[in-house]
Amino acid sequence: MPLADKIRPTSIDQVVGQTHLLGEGRPLRKIITSNQIPNMIFYGPSGVGKTTVARMIAENAGKRLHKLNGTTASLADIKQVVEELDTIMGQNGIILYLDEIQYLNKKQQQSLLEYIENGRITLIASTTENPYFYIYNAILSRSTVFEFKPISPEEMEPAVMRGFHLLAEEQQVELELEPGVAEHISRGCGGDVRKALNTVEICVLTADLKDGKKTVSLELAKELTQKSAMRYDRAGDEHYDLLSALQKSIRGSDENAALHYLARLLEAGDLLSPCRRLLVVASEDIGMAYPQAIAIVKACVDAAVQLGLPEARIPLAEAVVLLATAPKSNSSYMGINRAMADVRAGKGGTFPRCLQNMHYDGEGNEIKGQNYHYPHDYPHHYLPQQYMPDDLVGTVYYEYGPNKTEQAAKQYWEHIKKGD
Incomplete structure (x- = not known):
């Protein structure tokens, strides 16, 4: 069993982070303790407690629990859950915990509607993608969305230490951590508890054993953590969030924040996305205030593509700082938007x-x-x-x-x- 499952919380107070949802007096905590369970959708990145909280709610509700995963569930699986409603096991209602609901197609999601609406099935769904883009509107309108957030390093560290202590007990060895090991893992996991505990497990597994004692060095922790701080999916929300944050930081003339988001994109190995976005920024946000910016940024982008990573970071950093510290104007951007709005409205069809x-002037031309x-x-x-x-x-x-x-x-x- 993975370490993350071994130390999975069994009570609300053991859950790491999410105090905005589970703190005293907060709405989700009240729902859990009341056992009056509405349809809910848990939205947030992986490894932040969505599944843990969903299981906790289902176990405390006193209803029949079914678990399905959107990546593997079929329409037949959903029909099997529905068929159980008319049996003794389903007489008190059923809680359907549906992990990764975004992978279900529209027809599969629609098949649940009637039973969600009459309350015979209570849906608790989790998703790592924005539910307003990936979940059928009729499901959304009958559910309450709760957003789970990445775990801060300070909240993560106690969980990391619990993981080390548990493994030491299981393996019956004395475990010594060099200063900074737990802190580095906590900061290097991108707010993902599961990822942090996986790193803990690998650290203990690969640490040298001498006289019944294992020592986990800071160097080993850094080597095994690697790039785990990068929570990044080029096809998912994080990709667009990073690009959006980069552009908005440049637009807001905060060169330090812009360099931070550029670094996160490059550290994930994504070179082309920031190159394209910087060319857009040069015209959209700097524009006529500094018309030469587009030429300079194009030169920086060309140099970055030719150099490749890691050297590409140098001309791209130059482009980011130039754009962030340049005067700003969106006048040409707004101008073309207004012109295109008129064209779409059918105006200006003649010359x-x-x-x-x-x-040649025809006979009809006055x-x-x-x-x-x-x-x-x-x-x-x-x-x-x-x-x-x-x-x-x-x-x-x-x-x-x-x-x-x-x-x-x-x-x-x-x-x-x-x-x-």
Whole structure:
């Protein structure tokens, strides 16, 4: 049996972390102690206690408990649970604990609806993915969602020490930990208790035995923990959360936070995602306030791709710091959004006559001639003429930002267009 299962909590007070849900007076604690169990969905990363709490609730409820895993459950498995409702075993109702519910398709989830609604089946589901994206809306509307959070290193350390003590007792050896071992494992597991305890187990297994005593060195703990701090799935929420955090930190001009999120992406071996996102940031968030940023970032990205990891971190760090400390403007980004909104609304379907690529005037044209004037033939390479479609004349999409670069351009064009 894995160490994580051996020391799995049996009471609320033994659960590591989740005080926002399980602390005194908190809602989930009240539900557990009341035994009045609503349909619930537990959302959060792996190894933070979702399954432990679900099992605790089911065991205390006095109802028949069925456990299914979304990765392997079929429609037949769900039908088997439903069939038990009409037997003696199901007369008090059934609790269905459905782990990884996001892997069930819509039809499988729909098959539960009738029984969830009339209360004959109480659903406790867990998921590592955002339930609002992956779970059928009708299930969500009949359930209460509780979000579980990663365990802090301070909350993790007592569990790590319990794991070491239990293994020492089982193996009947004296176990000595070098200073910093428990702390390093607690900080290096990314808030995942199961991952931390797996590391504890491997440390004890591989530690040298001498005269009935095992010593776990800090060096061994660092070697075995490796990159376990990286909670990262390129197809999951964590991937997009990291990229979002990187962009928002740059947008907020916090270069230190931006470097942190870049480091997490690179430490997970993801080079291309931050490269693409930095090119977006250069145009979306810096834009016209520092138009040269896109060229510099492109050069940094090209260098990073050519170098590969680990050296790629150097030009990418330069790009991140440049963007975070640069003046900000989203004026061009907002301008194209406004223009695309009009296009999608069907506006501007025609062209002014002077812009058309036509050199023949049909009999039906009242005004003969294209009447296009070549701006380069005029002072300052400018003269007023209609460029917008007739139904959009006067529409403004781009508004100059308050930064120095855009204000200089604004003043220049105001001067020219007034004919000063």
